[in-house]
Amino acid sequence: MGHNGSVSISESPSPIPSTASSSVSPDEQESAAMRNAPNPYARFDRREWDRLTDRTPLPLTQEDIDRIASLGDPIDMTEVETIYRPLSALLQLYIDGRRRTAAERHAFLGEPEGHSTPFVIGIAGSVAVGKSTVARLLQLLLSRWDSTPRVDLVTTDGFLYPNRILQERSLIARKGFPESYDRSALISFLASVKAGNPHAKAPVYSHVTYDIVPDTYIDVDRPDILIVEGLNVLQPPRSAPGSISVAVSDYFDFSIYVDADEKLIEQWYVDRFLKLRATAFSREDSYFKTYASLTDDEAVSTAHVVWNAINLPNLRENIRPTRERATLIFTKGPDHRVESLSIRKD
Template identity: 50%
Template sequence: MSSYSPYWMFQKNEWAKLRANVPMTLSPIQIENVKGINEKLDIEEVSNVYLPLSRLLNLYTKASHELHSVTDRFMGQKTKQVPFIIGVAGSVAVGKSTISRIMRELLSEWDEHPSVDILTTDGFLFPNEVLEEKGIMNRKGFPESYDIKKLIDVLADLKSGRPDVEAPVYSHLTYNILPDEVQVLDQPDIVIVEGVNVLQTPKTRGADPGTYVSDFFDFSIYVDANEDDLLKWYTERFMKLRDTAFQDERSYFHNYSGLSNDEAIAMAEDIWRRINLRNLHENIQPTRNRADLILHKDRDHLIDSIMLRKA
């Protein structure tokens, strides 16, 4: 039986050597500002994991732009640079947003692509009113709760080099789309598309629209962790939010702000098992091996191994 793997596998100390001579340009304050709730992220972790990754992505970005120029010359067209698009997928509570933010900070330090934007798929969730009308409010975050067509349209506009592409904005406070706000992406050099659903294929979405989100990716990352650790992190985040954001009367989850510790833990575990774990098993985890890079986290929210696709 063949033992072939499509990935090169690295332990953190092996991966760290691939940083080469790339200097650390971020300060501890910058790193602290992008860190998520209850996550561990420091200079050492950034140097050992994310700085080598930024070097790799810089090389990929330059190669992609060179290939695009070759194609334009062949077609007799004037070269127009379009953004290099990176997809970041993984479970709820795994730390996708923090990784996206730290990569934005690092990638924007390279001279070749100073303009880096993050596009989150939360903005492409159907408004709560639509989810309630469809009877799927309890499946928010599942594939059918997203306006995939709108997301594909935005990605197509970005890859066409269009200026001032508008994307909807989501509020985690109100747990809904903000009807009067948009994110404007004006021909960025790199776009990081972050969300649980970004690597799903027509098969995992249940219907084939002809084009799907990952068609637009130049590189994709899956952030992985053990399920027990994900539950622990989700519960810790829920407890933290109970004492902070949920206290705001405008919060969709304000009614959770008065829960006792035991009640809050029980509620978090119930939501995790009914919704997030089911979504992970059915829709998110099956896309893991479609990624170009898999980052695995240990129980302390630190990367312990890296898998890079060979070709």
């Protein structure tokens, strides 16, 4: 789901292929070896998490929260106070720690301190799980801190290959899968940001025309924090045998995976599809305008087909396997409420 109620490519229906869905959840197939492996995460339920801090300022109003919530992803002040207040305090610890380390390194190496490079936060998770709301909420919340007033947000949709290239490579039905992204361009962008270069350029994607907007860019000019949100941002390095590559996540200082049960995410996807049918899909210039005339039953059926043919396989094959690469895992329950959080032990 994109900004202003528009549909995001990674969270929108693609042209429906005939691909069949996997029938058994990986949650049900998890091996005994994985279940018995040492757990590198410390887990907190929402009550335990809420008790971590009651002194951190929360400079947001309900109006702020209403303005940034994604379609079909309700969030209220209670959720913000319970989950995001402690998270903002934790992130400030990470940010302050990184700045101290940078200052000490400069002193040790005899380097001029110069401009601090941005602290980069990656946010991953399935289509329809609520990544966009988490990203926009953190952007607003962290920008209200005196120490981090400049917070930029970039989604990886802008680094999808243009439709022309996807069609040439027979990948148009694989939009949102790892191979549909210009990974080299994304890594070059992040390398420029982390090098402290001014005016790094991120391409812009239209969630209405379902394509890259020509000659249009987001200007990322050495912010205090950069948030990068997308399906595949925690993918491991991809390289040919014998070669060395880097991962997008190599440039992250902190990462979040937004998790939920498959059935919950599927229902959230269907619910949002129905809402988009009456909003973004109805626009004359919408790539999906033919969906606007579907009946309720047809829309529900279409949404389930798209989910099972495209989004569920991508979740199982590519997205969920990256979950344990995150610094922090949000686990959501019904109504998008975060039920538990697991943070990697350092």
